[in-house]
């Protein structure tokens with residue numbers, strides 16, 4: 333493992349070679365400390381640590397991260413025969429939701445295996461040491477417990493947030509809750525990743541530094557000058573059959589509360605991206621994204637950057653969107669700190685990867701849990717509006733938690 337001061341003296345030696353199709357990327361992970369970012373079988377997985385940074389909290393944390401990466405990547409000896417986004421050296425990262433909370437990390441894995449658009453490649457940093465492979469073992473029975481607040485306490489906090497909104501202090505705030513889980517055995521993130529990728533192929537299945545999940549929400553994909561974001565906000569349950577399902581989807585489209593909640597999230601993304609972009613395309617109406625546990629209003633935003641901003645610069649400008657913070661942002665963050673009664677850690681923060689060109693993909697870390705030993709801490713939240721009903725918001729949070737409960741239980 334190389335920290336920044338050492339990295340400056342001893343540059344990374346990075347080699348990327350084309351390999352034959354590895355098919356199931358997640359099945360190639362040799363040990364229980366995996367790095368992953370996979371959707372529809374494409375993406376990258378990594379293991380080992382060639383370099384790691386613990387990002388200092390504070391308002392300049394993305395800039396600090398960018399500086400750390402620049403000095404590491406600019407000094408590296410790179411032999412990259414593939415030349416695709418994600419080839420050459422790659423760092424995976426997870427940033428805490430709250431800029432003032434510690435726990436943001438960036439890691440350059442020693443080995444990265446990637447697959448995209450019919451091509452596959454392997455990147456190694458340093459020597460080709462063998463990694464001993466251990467088979468993943470399911471965690472066994474899972475027992476759940478309350479996190480920071482009981483369900484009725486959380487409903488009470490939601491009611492307080494609704495009062496604040498009705499009093500005119502803000503338009504929207506996203507309140508989250510946590511749930512604890514204890515397993516019979518050590519929880520191997522690889523087991524969770526395989527289950528999530530199988531059941532939620534539409535989502536980005538990720539693992540960075542113990543935070544494991546499958547998020548449907550793409551904060552930003554950066555490929556050259558092009559960027560893309562999938563903004564989600566407004567949620568309905570799935571129906572018991574196709575007609576109930578469709579009726580709930582239609583009701584979601586027709587719901588003024590959900591349309592307003594979605595519009596807040598889209599407006600925050602538009603506002604953040606406009607100064608960075610030469611062109612920006614924001615759809616007038618959302619579509620429906622149907623997942624196995626919930627359905628969401630979704631808007632795909634695309635644009636072209638006006639200068640050489642890296643994906644982390646774009647992340648810095650966007651986070652936190654109103655999909656996970658609220659409107660206006662500053663007031664919403666203060667209400668979250670006051671009412672939520674917990675530290676979100678990396679939940680609802682940016683998670684993803686960046687390469688030496690500044691390309692990368694970052695999601696909002698939703699439908700996820702911190703996993704350590706035989707324990708996990710699961711998170712889910714909901715956008716609270718003036719019309720919100722605390723019991724309905726609790727049910728929505730429970731539906732969102734089901735993704736990770738399935739990952740743990742199988």
Ligand SMILES: C=C(O[C@@H]1C=C(C(=O)O)C=C[C@H]1O)C(=O)O
Nearest residue numbers: 564566567655698712713714715
């Ligand atoms: C906050 C979460 O999800 C976000 C909130 C949504 C909502 O309130 O409708 C929908 C999608 C996400 O942007 C979560 O999954 O924890």
